[in-house]
Amino acid sequence: MLARFGVVAMATPLAVRLPPALRPPLLSSKLSTSFPPFLSCPPKRLLRSLPTDTRGPMVVADDGMYGRKQVVSLTPQLYHYVLSNVREPQILRELREETSTMHGSQMQVSPDQAQLLAMLVQIMGAKKCIEVGIYTGYSSLAVALALPDSGRLVACERDGRCLEVAKRFYEQAGVSHKVDVRHALAVDTLNSLILSGETNSYDFAFVDADKRMYNEYFELLFQLVRTGGLIIMDNVLWHGKVADPGVNDPKTVSLRNFNRKILEDKRISISMVPVGDGMTICRKIADTSAQGLGCV
């Protein structure tokens, strides 16, 4: 049964509810001039959409089954606060700033996403990782920094020009010995890893490439990741389009079908996390179709 959700404005502006010592700079009157230390210039996309009313809405489940649970909905102001609470390594900040002037800069994962990826690598004690879709290397550098010195990240990317930026930053960060760059179509690289006998050996995979290929990437990575390993799929909320039945372009349909498929997939446990554009964390719990295994 589908829950019904409504949106309500918070009764009191957040800035009023927080004691002064806990108020982040952005919640002061300098709304448009104060930025987290790692943002050297105003985040343009955020500023363009800053609301005049600084109260944030809450999404409320008005279905009795969810007990009128209130879930915070990120406003530009609140997201700015999230960013101001990210510990972003200097080298990642430099890469983000350099990339911000490049075509496609909106594609890189956000600092809060990268921090979560790095933490998952550390929690897993991961030694072997794969990333599909490198661009200029922001998320892959976050993963490589989190790996031990003996760790290895296979970095799959088809665009040689953005790979040059990524490789320069791997060098600068002192992690290039951990990164095995594969300049090719990702499906070819993943198939070659399978053919070379690397199935069931990877601890962690992150997918952030062609959205129409998500199912193919997932099935190949499922073979490569060990039982207990993670496959993390980015953009699963696709700017909200997956939840809009009126949007049926090929990428949206592919992501919607993929989300539906993994919900039913008893080989994995899953958690869809609304960070960035949505990431689903999939944990491999069985090698083959496991009838009767509980799905979390």
Ligand SMILES: C[S@@+](CC[C@H](N)C(=O)[O-])C[C@H]1O[C@@H](n2cnc3c(N)ncnc32)[C@H](O)[C@@H]1O
């Ligand atoms: C969203 S960007 C990745 C952003 C990256 N995760 C970051 O944080 O900077 C997607 C990348 O996937 C690459 N890509 C798309 N299709 C691909 C394919 N079939 N094989 C390899 N790379 C592909 C694109 O060239 C692009 O650089």
